[in-house]
Amino acid sequence: MRPMPTAxxxxxxxxxxxxxxxxxxxxxxxxxxxxxxxxxxxxxxxxEAHVFRxxxxxxxxxxxxxxxxxxxxxxxxxxxxxxxxAQAGTGAPxxxxxxxxxxxxxxxxxxLAPLDDTPALxxxxxxxxxxxSSTRHAGxxxxxxQVTDSLALLYNKDLLAQAGHEEPPATMEELKQVALDVNxxxxxxxxxxxxxxxxxxxxxxxxxxxxxxxxxxxxxxVNDAAGVAALEEVLDLIDSGAAADPALTDTYAxxxxxxxxxxxxxxxxxxxSLGEIRSGDAFSDEADNxxxxxxxxxxxxxxxxxxxxxxxxxxGSGELDASYAFIRFMASADSQATITKELGLLPTRASxxxxxxxxxxxxxxxxxxxxxxxxxxxxxxEGGTLFQPFTQQLPAAVSGQATAQEALDAVAADYxxxxxxx
Amino acid sequence: MTTTLPTVRGAASPAPPRRxxxxxxxxxxxxxxxxxxxxxxxxxxxxxxxVIIGIPFARGLYLxxxxxxxxxxxxxxxxxxxxxxxxxxxADNYLAILSGETGAFWPRLAWTLVWTVVCIxxxxxxxxxxxxxxxxxxxGRAAYRVAMVLPWAVPPFVTAFTWRFLFNQxxxxxxAALRGVGLPAVAWLNDPLTAKIAVICVNxxxxxxxxxxxxxxxxxxxxxxxxxxxxxxxxxxxxxxVHITLPGLRPVSAPVVLLGTIWTFNQxxxxxxxxxxxxxxxxxxxxxxAYRMAFEGIRDYSGSAAYxxxxxxxxxxxxxxxxxxxxxGGTAW
Numbered sequence: 001m002r003p004m005p006t007a008x009x010x011x012x013x014x015x016x017x018x019x020x021x022x023x024x025x026x027x028x029x030x031x032x033x034x035x036x037x038x039x040x041x042x043x044x045x046x047x048e049a050h051v052f053r054x055x056x057x058x059x060x061x062x063x064x065x066x067x068x069x070x071x072x073x074x075x076x077x078x079x080x081x082x083x084x085x086a087q088a089g090t091g092a093p094x095x096x097x098x099x100x101x102x103x104x105x106x107x108x109x110x111x112l113a114p115l116d117d118t119p120a121l122x123x124x125x126x127x128x129x130x131x132x133s134s135t136r137h138a139g140x141x142x143x144x145x146q147v148t149d150s151l152a153l154l155y156n157k158d159l160l161a162q163a164g165h166e167e168p169p170a171t172m173e174e175l176k177q178v179a180l181d182v183n184x185x186x187x188x189x190x191x192x193x194x195x196x197x198x199x200x201x202x203x204x205x206x207x208x209x210x211x212x213x214x215x216x217x218x219x220x221x222v223n224d225a226a227g228v229a230a231l232e233e234v235l236d237l238i239d240s241g242a243a244a245d246p247a248l249t250d251t252y253a254x255x256x257x258x259x260x261x262x263x264x265x266x267x268x269x270x271x272x273s274l275g276e277i278r279s280g281d282a283f284s285d286e287a288d289n290x291x292x293x294x295x296x297x298x299x300x301x302x303x304x305x306x307x308x309x310x311x312x313x314x315x316g317s318g319e320l321d322a323s324y325a326f327i328r329f330m331a332s333a334d335s336q337a338t339i340t341k342e343l344g345l346l347p348t349r350a351s352x353x354x355x356x357x358x359x360x361x362x363x364x365x366x367x368x369x370x371x372x373x374x375x376x377x378x379x380x381x382e383g384g385t386l387f388q389p390f391t392q393q394l395p396a397a398v399s400g401q402a403t404a405q406e407a408l409d410a411v412a413a414d415y416x417x418x419x420x421x422x
Numbered sequence: 423m424t425t426t427l428p429t430v431r432g433a434a435s436p437a438p439p440r441r442x443x444x445x446x447x448x449x450x451x452x453x454x455x456x457x458x459x460x461x462x463x464x465x466x467x468x469x470x471x472x473v474i475i476g477i478p479f480a481r482g483l484y485l486x487x488x489x490x491x492x493x494x495x496x497x498x499x500x501x502x503x504x505x506x507x508x509x510x511x512x513a514d515n516y517l518a519i520l521s522g523e524t525g526a527f528w529p530r531l532a533w534t535l536v537w538t539v540v541c542i543x544x545x546x547x548x549x550x551x552x553x554x555x556x557x558x559x560x561x562g563r564a565a566y567r568v569a570m571v572l573p574w575a576v577p578p579f580v581t582a583f584t585w586r587f588l589f590n591q592x593x594x595x596x597x598a599a600l601r602g603v604g605l606p607a608v609a610w611l612n613d614p615l616t617a618k619i620a621v622i623c624v625n626x627x628x629x630x631x632x633x634x635x636x637x638x639x640x641x642x643x644x645x646x647x648x649x650x651x652x653x654x655x656x657x658x659x660x661x662x663x664v665h666i667t668l669p670g671l672r673p674v675s676a677p678v679v680l681l682g683t684i685w686t687f688n689q690x691x692x693x694x695x696x697x698x699x700x701x702x703x704x705x706x707x708x709x710x711x712a713y714r715m716a717f718e719g720i721r722d723y724s725g726s727a728a729y730x731x732x733x734x735x736x737x738x739x740x741x742x743x744x745x746x747x748x749x750x751g752g753t754a755w
Contacts, residue, residue, distance in 0.1 A: 080717060083492070083721070086499060087492070087497070089497075089499070105719070105720065108493065109492055109493060109504075109720070110497060110499055110502035110503075110504040111499060111502075112502075113500060113501065113502075114501075196700075244592075245591075245609065245612075247590060247591045247592060247609065247611065247612065248609075248611060248612045248700060248701045249586065249589075249590075249611035249612075249617075249696075249697055249698065249700055249701070250586060250587075250590060250611075254590060254591075254592055254593065257592070257593055258592060263592075314499075314500075315499040315500035315501060315502045316499040316500045317500065320500075381493070381720060382719060382720065384719050385718060385719030385720075388718060388719075391698075391700065392699075392700070392702050392703045393702065394702075395612065395700060395701035395702045396702055398612075399612060399613065399701075417524070418719070
């Protein structure tokens with residue numbers, strides 16, 4: 001159930017006040033600025049936004065000279081909207097919650113203010129290195145990590161038990177076997193892969209020691225031997241019947257529905273999806289029917305991509321000092337602890353994981369090992385376009401009209417055109 | 423008898439000199455003076471049209487001849503100053519598109535034409551059929567008309583999302599119906615051919631009401647006496663349809679078919695929201711691709727401008743040819 005807004009606000013206020021006492025630097029730092037700033041939040045307007053609004057009230061209480069205008073912008077539109085506003089020079093917010101994949105692009109285009117040596121970047125050494133790596137571009141820091149996430153193996157304990165498996169699969173080979181066993185012994189399908197989205201294929205890449213690009217060497221590796229092995233693994237899971245024949249349009253929603261309804265025993269998904277999943281028929285009765293395990297390992301390792309969100313400041317903001325102070329507050333350890341406690345979103349500060357109320361949160365417990373194995377993304381300006389070629393080239397491979405090698409060669413050709421690399 | 427030649431007085435005497443107009447007399451000046459009132463009335467439209475169509479058009483044309491992208495146009499935002507680094511490249515963008523180097527122009531044009539022809543054919547055929555049905559006296563005609571117009575009144579994104587869900591292979595209504603009668607489910611949006619059929623179905627559903635309304639108006643403007651006379655002469659129903667109804671509809675058909683063609687050629691929401699151009703890029707139209715160039719990743723202003731100019735050229739050429747053909751056939755609007 002959604003906590004009452006007033007209760008959340010009161011709780012947040014109490015935390016903020018205690019933060020003032022414990023850490024005087026954290027709240028009303030000198031030179032914090034004054035004025036009105038606009039914050040674009042991309043969190044879920046119905047289930048998450050109230051916590052961020054509560055934090056903003058606390059911030060305003062601690063900084064009476066600063067007024068924060070909160071706007072909830074749908075995640076899917078936010079990047080385009082921000083770029084259009086920034087390019088036009090009017091209407092851009094002072095602070096935005098940006099996906100980790102957007103920062104390098106926005107920074108390269110000159111839309112973001114560098115945050116090194118500003119009050120916004122408090123105790124940078126406390127941040128986890130992988131989320132922090134998403135905030136860097138060309139030697140400067142352009143954002144402050146808000147939350148982090150990655151993919152895990154989510155499974156229906158009931159269905160796995162019916163198939164004779166008490167433990168989730170630990171390797172990709174076991175994954176296939178468990179899925180086939182589920183097919184044989186239950187009405188459900190073992191596995192549903194989001195084969196239309198390159199982001200969800202990265203676990204297979206990492207399992208085979210591959211990646212889409214080698215950013216340091218400026219090489220395209222999407223179609224090398226490891227990449228082909230990764231995609232062949234995916235196609236084999238689908239062709240063998242272990243994984244359902246995926247819908248190539250609305251894939252994510254179809255996967256979620258199938259898992260929620262108990263039609264599918266295992267999927268790969270992140271902590272952001274847990275709220276929706278727990279509302280489904282298969283998991284609403286007994287909360288512990290949902291299992292969360294690290295992604296299955298391949299011959300070369302395991303792990304998922306790093307997702308999450310950062311706070312970024314618009315370079316054209318007229319209230320830079322107030323924006324820095326706002327980010328400093330929102331990214332503080334206390335604020336992160338509040339967000340985790342209320343929403344189960346994973347903090348980006350190492351020190352926050354040590355707090356009792358955070359460490360005992362079920363989502364944190366489940367996902368901490370997942371975060372430990374998460375791989376940093378390809379933080380380049382073109383990072384936001386790397387998954388589109390998969391969406392275009394993979395259907396041919398999934399439907400058997402192209403081999404894994406052919407499909408990935410086509411992806412590599414698209415990368416060459418987009419990046420100008422060899 | 424002698425004939426006296428009539429004297430032409432006027433020819434002999436020189437014409438009196440005209441009084442010079444005040445302020446000189448150019449033909450332009452004269453035209454302006456004669457039509458001053460009309461010019462004043464038309465001025466707002468001329469100015470607004472120039473501002474909202476002319477200037478963006480000129481800018482688009484200019485951009486299409488450069489290599490401007492979001493990264494190369496100059497801007498100053500706060501402490502960040504980025505100089506403009508784009509240059510004039512002449513027809514390079516057009517050559518890259520027309521040679522197939524970028525954007526897969528020709529296969530996409532082929533599908534766009536198939537899509538337009540099939541959709542317009544279905545719009546016109548179904549619209550005419552429904553208009554004929556609704557044009558006869560029947561009980562509750564007003565209610566039928568309202569019902570038939572509904573698809574046009576629904577916002578396109580609602581239509582698109584609803585249809586996308588209907589086509590869903592696991593949870594959609596169509597596959598539930600197929601399974602219900604013991605047939606195997608079809609992965610509608612996974613296969614290029616079925617996906618194309620699916621988006622055409624959606625667009626036909628969206629476009630028929632407008633066609634039907636326009637043709638219904640046309641049918642009601644055909645004088646009933648023509649049908650009476652034909653019936654007296656013993657013409658069959660088919661003959662009446664071919665020789666009275668179709669020619670009578672021509673003044674209405676011609677513009678709505680042209681309009682429909684332009685709309686369908688540029689039908690963005692149906693494709694973008696139902697299939698996203700997929701599977702792969704098999705249902706991508708020229709316009710949805712131009713949108714991708716303009717808005718995905720680092721925005722390619724010059725490439726999408728060139729793509730847009732080519733789309734505009736195609737449509738203008740098509741409209742001109744169509745209008746000429748109609749003129750030759752004796753009817754223009």
